Amino acid sequence: MTDEGPRTNGRQGKGRRENARRGNGPQRGAVWGAAAWSAGVLGLLIALPWAARSRLPDRLATHWSGRNPDGAMSLTAAALFPAATWLVLVLATAAAFRFRPARSRGATGVTLATGGVLLTGAQTSIVHANLDRTRWQDAAPMGVEVVLIIAAAGLAGLLTWLATRPHQASPAGARPATGAPVPAAAPGEQLVWLSRAVNPWLQLAAAVLGLGAVGGVLAPASGLIALNWSLIVPFASTSVLVLACSSVQARVTDRGLSVGFGPFGWPSRRWSPADLESARAETRTPAQAGGWGYRINGLGTTVMLRRGVCLVVRTRRGGEFAVSVDDAERGAALLDSLISRAASPTG
Incomplete structure (x- = not known):
């Protein structure tokens, strides 16, 4: 419930407790969605290079100076280093949400969305640049891919912020306290009621379906398989529909x-x-x-x-x-x- 209304005397504690209980549903759904997203990103970061290992050189180019590669890692390191970076990011955001939920609630989702897209995009481009090369020095140059990855990460962060931003209080006017009876709305008086509900299981299903669609895009982008819209479209469209109903x-x-x-x-x-x-x-x-x-x-x-x-x-x-x-x-x-x-x- 966003509609809190005035708090006075003994009703103050009661109002807070009721609001906290009513916030458990949306918060639980957000936690489930973040957990599914975190696990999916972790799986993609590790799976992408290992799925292509037979077509990759012993060492993978992982850093470019301008458009030319100038640094490399083993296949294991190339898979585990971004995965470890992601785990640190997830644990840091989880700790911030646990100990300072009021201040970090909005930033948590934005951080996970931006970081996940950035890391999976970078991993996809690294696999694609090294695919079917005999030496890491022969990896394809990096150019527009970097711009596209940064733009996609920024868009993901923006959409997440829009979806998770706190709901603004309604226009000024009389708002009854939580749980109180509603008086008759007299002419010229503005009474506002606002309530939300979340089904965390539907959100989880939407996240899983969405990750399937993301995997269907990243695998072709890395060069592993051909683009298959008959696989991507059902996952993506079903994910959007389930999310809209969650x-x-x-x-x-x-x-x-x-x-x-x-x-x-x-x-x-x-x-x-x-x-x-x-x-x-x-x-x-x-x-x-x-x-x-x-x-x-x-x-x-x-x-x-x-x-x-x-x-x-x-x-x-x-x-x-x-x-x-x-x-x-x-x-x-x-x-x-x-x-x-x-x-x-x-x-």
Whole structure:
């Protein structure tokens, strides 16, 4: 929950404890995703040179002065040195997140994304430059590859920052304390409710599928195999779809309800108060919804990321939309007050 509201007297400690519990889901999902990414990058750094060992010289060119190679390592060192560098980076970011979570939460994801792309890109280019050469001195020169690797690493860091940046507080206005009943939204008053939910298992599945797509790109880039789009496209597209269904953010403002999917909150669905007939909180299970993720069945549309209470709205067209997020009761109460105001003659 991002909607914390004012804290006073004895409710201060309670509010913090409730917010901490509600943050466990997204934090757990982030940890799972970081673990899968870390393990996948480590595997790629070691596997790429060893998979091509029969086509590589005894020593591999690993450093270039300008476009010409001027340093080399054995195959074992060329595989383990970047892997050890990656492990040090992962352990350092894990320690920072463990002991200073508030300060390092955003930087952790950016560091892992940037470092992982940078190291795997460099390892791929090294294998490609040494492939089918008899001596490391004959390795292909480095040029545009370096620029592309740095650009890709920067893009990965930027996208990760956009996906993990803290959600900004809503426009100034009255915001009820966490767990408190929602007062009726009077004309001219801005009441805002915001809640998120994450399914760490879906995030893990998306990370694994994404790593499969990355491996399908890096292996051809290193020269090991031919580019096979029939392998890359299914992994990449399925990863994106699963990632979009692995997290959700629901927001209620005076403009109505908006539900954003995935780490970027896009795509999204929106309803104005005039589009809705009612809102309620209702307990639903994955069995009732037809499974996990974005489901459509006799109950209508359900975004099922965790079992329990869901925010359910009925549109004036007769359909229902449900989303499993924390504090659904308060979101439904606020939305109902906005629907009543929109339906009143003076609303």
